[in-house]
Amino acid sequence: AQSVTQLGSHVSVSEGALVLLRCNYSSSVPPYLFWYVQYPNQGLQLLLKYTSAATLVKGINGFEAEFKKSETSFHLTKPSAHMSDAAEYFCAVSEPGYSSASKIIFGSGTRLSIRP
Amino acid sequence: GAVVSQHPSRVICKSGTSVKIECRSLDFQATTMFWYRQFPKQSLMLMATSNEGSKATYEQGVEKDKFLINHASLTLSTLTVTSAHPEDSSFYICSAEPQGLREKLFFGSGTQLSVL
Numbered sequence: 297a298q299s300v301t302q303l304g305s306h307v308s309v310s311e312g313a314l315v316l317l318r319c320n321y322s323s324s325v326p327p328y329l330f331w332y333v334q335y336p337n338q339g340l341q342l343l344l345k346y347t348s349a350a351t352l353v354k355g356i357n358g359f360e361a362e363f364k365k366s367e368t369s370f371h372l373t374k375p376s377a378h379m380s381d382a383a384e385y386f387c388a389v390s391e392p393g394y395s396s397a398s399k400i401i402f403g404s405g406t407r408l409s410i411r412p
Numbered sequence: 413g414a415v416v417s418q419h420p421s422r423v424i425c426k427s428g429t430s431v432k433i434e435c436r437s438l439d440f441q442a443t444t445m446f447w448y449r450q451f452p453k454q455s456l457m458l459m460a461t462s463n464e465g466s467k468a469t470y471e472q473g474v475e476k477d478k479f480l481i482n483h484a485s486l487t488l489s490t491l492t493v494t495s496a497h498p499e500d501s502s503f504y505i506c507s508a509e510p511q512g513l514r515e516k517l518f519f520g521s522g523t524q525l526s527v528l
Contacts, residue, residue, distance in 0.1 A: 337521055339520045339522070342517070404455045
């Protein structure tokens with residue numbers, strides 16, 4: 297069975313500092329991996345996804361994530377945090393070539409706070 | 413971008429009453445919509461898959477008589493929590509899959525249900 301674990305339910309960084317949100321996955325087959333962001337009072341938005349092409353995936357708003365098979369990780373990073381990055385971030389995994397969202401498994405989320 | 417509107421965003425009700433949550437795709441048609449719930453500090457869990465014009469498919473352990481789903485049109489799915497109890501208090505969120513675009517998911521902003 298597939299699963300994702302997000303380490304740290306809450307991460308706080310200073311504005312301008314590096315953002316690192318951790319995600320480890322468990323899958324018996326090479327997975328598809330996703331990062332979603334939820335801003336206050338809004339729906340989840342797809343930040344980026346890995347679908348077995350390049351291991352370093354660039355997403356919106358300056359975020360990127362690197363698929364590391366040896367570490368079964370898909371950590372999300374951003375070099376310099378901005379106040380507008382404050383949100384809830386969800387890591388998710390699905391079977392490759394997924395054809396239905398019912399295959400997506402979400403992590404428990406990490407709340408990112410930005411200190412002025 | 414595509415928008416999914418979920419209403420209400422927050423509801424407080426008395427134990428034993430029923431609550432209806434609406435999920436609308438505003439600028440696209442969705443033959444498939446999904447309903448999730450999230451308990452504090454836990455993962456977003458899929459409850460059911462709502463299919464336009466047919467019965468919803470419920471995940472194991474979800475009571476279909478308690479969580480009534482209706483997907484009467486290509487832009488609207490509703491989730492009714494019947495005879496709500498305090499243990500039903502949770503965050504409910506819907507997502508919609510655009511017709512003909514099966515690898516895209518758009519999420520509503522969620523509904524926080526509190527049952528007194």
